[in-house]
Amino acid sequence: MEQTPNEVRTEQPTLSFFTKFIGSGFFSGYAKFATGTVGSAVGLLFFLIPNFHQPYVIIPSTLTLLALGVHAADKMEKKFGQDPSIVTVxxxxxxxxxxxxxxFTYINIGIAFLIFRVLDVLKPYPAQLFDRKTGGWNIMIDDIIAAVYTNLIVQISLYWL
Known part of the structure; x- marks a missing residue:
């Protein structure tokens, strides 16, 4: 059956297993509540991997997941709506x-986790500007801003304490 110009397509895009796996932060986005906190906690689990904290591991891992995450978040947003809670990458x-x-100490990682969660919820300037926009990049950037603030707070605190 052909579509007439006045008909609107309502088909939802089909998501691949890989898109769901990456976009949902290794399926943490399927948690029943507090998906952002669960996703951040899943990120913490990687620090149990020996040497994950080393710059030669964590930097390329972060950048790779960022690139994959932008793509997956964009596809998932098209299916589930603007900045869906299922997206936790x-x-x-x-x-x-x-x-x-x-x-690297588990205390420093734990403190960073707590600060990051608070800042991610509060969305300090300019994070809130991106939180209102659509697209995979905008889903990612508000958390990147919260992460940069978190990193600066932790680094400065460690220097002065």
Whole structure:
């Protein structure tokens, strides 16, 4: 059956397993509640992998997941609507970026986690500007901004304490 000009297509895009896996932050976005916190916590689990905190591991891992995440988040947003809670890859990227070059201790990682969660919820300027826009990049950027602020707070705190 042909579509007439006045008909609107309502088909939802089909998502691949890979898109769901990456976009939902390794399926953390399917949690029943607090998906952002669950996604950030999944990001923490990677620090159990030996040497994950080393710059030669965490930097390319973060950048790779960012690139894949922008694409997956964009596709998932088209299916589920603007900045859907199921998309948590941004939380993992943000968590990892929060601890770039932070001296590795589980206490430092835990403090960064708490600060990142608070800033991710509060959306300090200019994060809130991107939070209102659509697209995979905008889903990711507000968490990147919160992560940069987190990293600066942790680095400055460690320097002065």
């Amino acid at each position: 941004d939380e993992i990227v943000g968590m990892w970026l929060s601890v770039w070059f932070v001296p």
